[in-house]
Amino acid sequence: MTSEVSLRERKKQATRAALSHAAWSLMIEHGLQAVTPETVAEAVDVSPRTFRNYFASREEAILYGLVRRAGSIADALRARPAGEPVWDSLIEVLPDMVAGLLGESRDLLLLMHAILRDPAMFAQHLVAFEHSQELFAAVIAERTGTDHRYDLSPRLLAAALGVAMRTAALAWAQSETDVSIADLIRRCLMELRAGIPLGES
Incomplete structure (x- = not known):
């Protein structure tokens, strides 16, 4: 059975x-x-x-693949060595896995245009983003011995990670740079880890 x-x-x-x-x-x-x-x-x-x-909608169908693959990223974070600092785990896992998730820059740019121009796509994107953020908050809480239902830190870090990845993705899709999306994500994570040192040498 x-x-x-x-x-x-x-x-x-x-x-x-x-x-x-x-x-x-x-x-x-x-x-x-x-x-x-x-x-x-x-x-x-x-x-x-x-x-x-x-x-329930075409928007949900389009974005489902990204949501499903976000789960595989969370699983990869869980599989990192016990006791490894959470920032080390994030920097080790996220750049390459998110790069694989996003695919070609042309495809990403088309997706971002659809999200920004279509209200239903934008709304579904927020749902997908919230789902992924919950996954990452739960993993961060597990690795830091906190409870993401009550402690702010895992949720704050998960939200910051989402912004960092979206920032890197947009910069990559909209520019002519030869820098890879993985390197841009890694750079964003390193700046976050350093407290976003604006204007500092």
Whole structure:
């Protein structure tokens, strides 16, 4: 019975991931207006009703992949050696994993344009951002022996990390720099760790 449930759940997860990937690809290739329950369902060879069973909106489908991969980053932070300072763990894990999550600069720029121009995308982006922030706050609390439900520090640090990664992503997507997104994230984290030393030599 357990194996049957497990298999059924894996099939559901695979369908959800396929729908999300199709929604993302349609947005990147044809724009946000091309993403509908019908076009996404057709790309995955399922019915529009199936799409609606998995996602409440096209925006949720587009951003689901990023939310799911944020969970893998949290798992990687949990797997760091016990006793390693939390900043060392963050700087070791986040730059390369977030770089892999974001993909090509062109894709990221298209996503950011969609988020900034479409109110529904902006709202769903905030939901995804909040979910990721909760994940990171929980991991930081675990590694620092605090409780993110009551202590401010894990939540403050998780929120600062989100801002740092978004700042690095926008700078990378909008510039002609040869600096990698991983290096920009690493630089942002190092400045945060140093207390953002504005104007200091």
